[in-house]
Amino acid sequence: MKYRISANVIRRLPRYLRRMTMLERQNVEKVSSTELGERMGLTASQIRQDFNCFGGFGQQGYGYNVKQLREDIGGILGLEDTLTAIVIGAGNLGRALIANFHFPACGFQLAAAFDTDPALIGTEMNGTPVLDGDKLDIYLEENRVDVAVLTMPKGYAASVANLLCRHGVRGIWNFTGTDIDADLGGTVVEDVHLSDSLLTLGYYLRGKGEQ
């Protein structure tokens, strides 16, 4: 179980988790790889291959137990091990995440937000304190932060990322739309490129592909 699992398989785990949560809510108890494949646009064999990377999860022919599978996948994703996140940039996008994104469902606790706007510093958003962005380094010295969510203007991305890496922040969830050009050391960057999603939608609408 300690061999390297392909990034494509890892990226499908959250989709499986969502699907299982949905099936559980619909009181579905068992699901076969064929049914699951049809609902998710994957082949049954692909799904079985993916699950085999983690030792199986069920006996072929009997279907998967939905609740068990949801728990197993949540365990692989490490949801029971809560990590700490901060949001850097409390503008529209930062606010949208603070107000609406359910960090605990992803195994994260949102500890603080940072901004340099004096009108925001010292306020709370949905229970999260907004702190002075110019004092981020002091905060990082005194508090453990696993992931920083970058929602400030892209011009600051490189310098903030450098600061984060110097202070041992291990993960960056990057919404700035720019590639982070910094000495990252072991820090993992997850870029969110919303344009990829709209470009794909546009491709299908322009009639060049069939959905």
Next chain:
Amino acid sequence: MKYRISANVIRRLPRYLRRMTMLERQNVEKVSSTELGERMGLTASQIRQDFNCFGGFGQQGYGYNVKQLREDIGGILGLEDTLTAIVIGAGNLGRALIANFHFPACGFQLAAAFDTDPALIGTEMNGTPVLDGDKLDIYLEENRVDVAVLTMPKGYAASVANLLCRHGVRGIWNFTGTDIDADLGGTVVEDVHLSDSLLTLGYYLRGKGEQ
């Protein structure tokens, strides 16, 4: 060229486009599938296979012409054929997209935003008029809309999606975090699940995988 191309290949096209745009900005003229693969975490053979779906783009051994490839991929994605989008819900997330997301770079023109907040109706955000959400149906009768961006609370997703489909909107870019349970007809829904991205990052941070 009219055969069905796999969704996975299509989903990589925006990534190739981004990479080519970046290389062009760095004044790189030629790139081999090996170099490209290293930068993108794909194998050279995967890249050649992907490009072969569209007829090739270059001669093996000579590398790809960066500018030409960027233009070819943009052409496949249909960027020269501008589609019309509206944003439904001008809260934090809607505002973030209106203010910061570059719709034209994806081949879209943002025509209007809709909200039901009287304080917002009649205002402009970054040049985009905010119109009365209760009059969306009238707007759809009088204007061609290709894609609706759903950034309103998830409780409205199904009813708004039904309205959109009835009026022939062909694409929905869904940020509500909920699956749209509506009679979609031929309407294509592209769901944005930000949690998938954070869950993947969390997986790597928890040391269960190596990046």
